[in-house]
Amino acid sequence: MKSNNSVVLGTNTSDIPWLYDISLEDTNWIITSAFMIFTMQTGFGMLESGCVSIKNEVNIMMKNVVDIVLGGLTYWFFGFSMSFGRSPMTNSFIAFGDYFIDPSLDNELKGAIYAAFIFQLSFATTATTIVSGAMAERYDHES
Numbered sequence: 001m002k003s004n005n006s007v008v009l010g011t012n013t014s015d016i017p018w019l020y021d022i023s024l025e026d027t028n029w030i031i032t033s034a035f036m037i038f039t040m041q042t043g044f045g046m047l048e049s050g051c052v053s054i055k056n057e058v059n060i061m062m063k064n065v066v067d068i069v070l071g072g073l074t075y076w077f078f079g080f081s082m083s084f085g086r087s088p089m090t091n092s093f094i095a096f097g098d099y100f101i102d103p104s105l106d107n108e109l110k111g112a113i114y115a116a117f118i119f120q121l122s123f124a125t126t127a128t129t130i131v132s133g134a135m136a137e138r139y140d141h142e143s
Helices: 005-009 024-051 054-084 110-133
Strands: none
Touching (some): 024 054, 024 110, 054 110
């Protein structure tokens, strides 16, 4: 998908990585989609709390919050960089660079970088919630 960013940014599109070669409309759609994916966290929380006993409902909801917080921080620390980092050491298996993603204020791709990060973050945190929800009440042998 090629956008018309070269006119807006004043750069050659061959210099823009494929992940950030998006238009303003694409960015809006990506952020909207990320919001919808994040709302799946609530649905999984309700599903999981309905599948466990009453005494464990608060534990399940707090687990979902912790999944988002710790998963989000971990993804920000090194997850995004290992997936989409830009450095000379990047190869087809693993990426390096862009740790603690924080583009400068004058970076022309700042919006696209943040949109891509939020979108991928929503998938990463939702995936951890799905996996940990499969283990709900597996550890409780008292009941």
